[in-house]
Every structure is written in C-alpha cells, then in structure tokens.
Amino acid sequence: MSVLVDDYDEAIDFFVRAVGFELVEDAPAATNDGRPKRWVVVRPPQATTGILLARADGAHQRAGVGEQFAGRVGLFLDTADAEEFDRTYRRMREAGVEFLTAPRTEPYGRVAVWRDLAGNRWDLRGPA
Structure with missing residues (x-):
C-alpha cells in the first residue's frame, strides 16, 4: 500500500511522532528514468504490513495527494x-x-x- 505525500521528511515525522508508527526503511532509490527518490516504509508497532510513503512526482500525482480515496x-x-x-x-x-x-x-x-x-x-x- 502506498500513500502519496508531498515531502518524505514531513511524512516520516507525522507518521512516527504523531501517529506512533515505526520507520522500517528509508533508503535512496531512483525513479524509472533515473531521478533520485527514497524508499520510505512505516508501519504500526508489531505490525508486519507497512505503508510506502511515496513522494508525488509530477502534476498528476500531486493532484492525488490527500485524495487517494475521493474523500472517503x-x-x-x-x-x-x-x-x-x-x-x-x-x-x-x-x-x-x-x-x-x-x-x-x-x-x-x-x-x-x-x-x-x-x-x-x-x-x-x-x-x-
């Protein structure tokens, strides 16, 4: 499961500090066309399933930040x-x-x- 975010560090701070999740992974990565990005995964304590925090890339993805479930x-x-x-x-x-x-x-x-x-x-x- 991925959650689109605007900024990796703000998202990590929110999910770890405010929500209480664990930071499982924060590693350098690259987009399909070679641009830098990060592979950031958080999860609730003792959980086995994590959430990928994916920084929005481009206008189409930025429009989806916060609207992944159409307000539901x-x-x-x-x-x-x-x-x-x-x-x-x-x-x-x-x-x-x-x-x-x-x-x-x-x-x-x-x-x-x-x-x-x-x-x-x-x-x-x-x-x-």
Missing part, C-alpha cells in the same frame, strides 16, 4: 482493545493529529475518523 475513509488503524483505543486516541490528539469525529460505538466496534498530513481519512478502530 480508505485506511484503517486497528487497536487490540478498548484501553489501547483510548490510549492511541489520546496520544494522537496530544500530538496534533486532526480527528474529524469524536470516538463513537458502531455495530463493528469503536471508531474515530482522523486525517493524515496529506488529507487522507483514516478510521481509528477498536473492539466494541
């Missing part, structure tokens, strides 16, 4: 239990993450919608 929630950060949900919600808010909804209980569990630095909407989810 397209990404989900799950927590193991109610205590972890509450801790994660508080920590993220204190770190400046913008929550679009307060936590609420739905048939599938607790949820609060937040926005990443690019503008993509995520659900913070936990069991009911």
